[in-house]
Amino acid sequence: MSARVLLVGAGGLGCPVAEILARSGPTLPATRLTILDDDLVDGTNLHRQLLYDVADVGAPKADTMAAKVRWLAATHRTPLAVVPVAARLVPEDALARVRESDLVVEGTDNLASKFLAADAAHLAQRPIVHAGVVRWTGWAKAVHPGTSACLRCLFEDLPEGRVETCAEAGVVGPLVGVVGALAAGLVLRVLRGEASVGATWTRVDAKLGIARTVPVRRRSGCSLCGPAAALAELSAERYAPRCLGVPLSSGVVMSIKVRIPTPLRTLTQGQDEVLGEGATVRAVLDDLERRHPGLKDRICDEKGVRRFVNVFLNEEEDIRFLDGLDTALKAGDALQIVPAIAGGR
Amino acid sequence: MRAARHRLLPELGDAGVERLASAHVRLAPSSPLAGEIARRFLERAEVSVDEHGSAGPDEPPELAYLRGAVLALDHVARITGVRAEPLPRADLDRVLGLAEGTTERHGGSP
Numbered sequence: 185m186s187a188r189v190l191l192v193g194a195g196g197l198g199c200p201v202a203e204i205l206a207r208s209g210p211t212l213p214a215t216r217l218t219i220l221d222d223d224l225v226d227g228t229n230l231h232r233q234l235l236y237d238v239a240d241v242g243a244p245k246a247d248t249m250a251a252k253v254r255w256l257a258a259t260h261r262t263p264l265a266v267v268p269v270a271a272r273l274v275p276e277d278a279l280a281r282v283r284e285s286d287l288v289v290e291g292t293d294n295l296a297s298k299f300l301a302a303d304a305a306h307l308a309q310r311p312i313v314h315a316g317v318v319r320w321t322g323w324a325k326a327v328h329p330g331t332s333a334c335l336r337c338l339f340e341d342l343p344e345g346r347v348e349t350c351a352e353a354g355v356v357g358p359l360v361g362v363v364g365a366l367a368a369g370l371v372l373r374v375l376r377g378e379a380s381v382g383a384t385w386t387r388v389d390a391k392l393g394i395a396r397t398v399p400v401r402r403r404s405g406c407s408l409c410g411p412a413a414a415l416a417e418l419s420a421e422r423y424a425p426r427c428l429g430v431p432l433s434s435g436v437v438m439s440i441k442v443r444i445p446t447p448l449r450t451l452t453q454g455q456d457e458v459l460g461e462g463a464t465v466r467a468v469l470d471d472l473e474r475r476h477p478g479l480k481d482r483i484c485d486e487k488g489v490r491r492f493v494n495v496f497l498n499e500e501e502d503i504r505f506l507d508g509l510d511t512a513l514k515a516g517d518a519l520q521i522v523p524a525i526a527g528g529r
Numbered sequence: 530m531r532a533a534r535h536r537l538l539p540e541l542g543d544a545g546v547e548r549l550a551s552a553h554v555r556l557a558p559s560s561p562l563a564g565e566i567a568r569r570f571l572e573r574a575e576v577s578v579d580e581h582g583s584a585g586p587d588e589p590p591e592l593a594y595l596r597g598a599v600l601a602l603d604h605v606a607r608i609t610g611v612r613a614e615p616l617p618r619a620d621l622d623r624v625l626g627l628a629e630g631t632t633e634r635h636g637g638s639p
Binding site: 200203204208230231232234319320354356358359360361362364366368372373384388390392394396397 | 571573574589594597601606611614615617
């Protein structure tokens, strides 16, 4: 019977994990890898996500990663089956997804998803490998439920206020590879049945030149794994307001394609199409501003969309005739930024 | 790879990006896969990389990937002036379940 590994996040951390598993060769125990990610490949990902190339921009990450990992596995005769799932881990189905796996690997880019995965893994009594990285720092830890310190032993809960993701704050590409490789090493050790693997926590500060692996103990007051643990179910509210600003729920956070006109491409590094996340036009533009500073200011002023700019939804409707910046978006929608054009010679 | 250009840390600024783009490194990796990983990361940071002809024997993929990424990271840190000393290896290798004393084979020069 194959070991069932659920990889939550096909980004900078997921890429090394998947590639290393695929390169492991015939000695890897038969494994079924489920890749869970609803994002599309963006040009901004490429410096740290080595499984994707320029030609993949705009393609679903889960499918793209699956195709490349299958090829690598075949090349290295690795007994690895791959199942892509274009979805997010959300409170409504997290427990069911985790229960269908023997090991969870969490490499998401936001704390809400990290805590959700940690909670689901503990409630389902499944081991989990976490990793995180931003700017010059990163960390990795394996957790065996009931025997090693969990994420809530280390960090009690989501912080108040919004926390920057690596996409917003920036991250050094090779550091993502370092931390992803460490996570992959932990995954392989869990698959080999090493019980001691959860006893330590590894931190890397590449700016200060620190790479330390230290023992960590379970916290007696932990709300997830402590003796008086109060956390017994996954409610969407627990993961929503403090970190993301919007509920971490099905269909709420979506990647929307935005067509960029030539005069604004200096702000998008020449890309004519970029991705923004959000359930409204305003949220997508806010997200684009984080990824491409200065872009929103060229499109909006304090009153809304600038008078000499049009924003079209699906090349059909000017959002001024919908709900303006509050126009709701659904999966598959696309926005086009169309500035007024002067001249004619 | 121009698509990589913007995604470095904002704190590096244009000057840091330009230093990377004008840098050239010669890799002396611990294994062929470590060299491949280091090259891929560096090229995506727009660093020019020489072929690595002196790599040692194959390593387990998690170790090779780790060593390649650390090698690339050290080059990026040094080129951008963030840090000159290489990242300590022993604790990282230990995460992979390796015994101490297996970390000598890192190399590389700007």
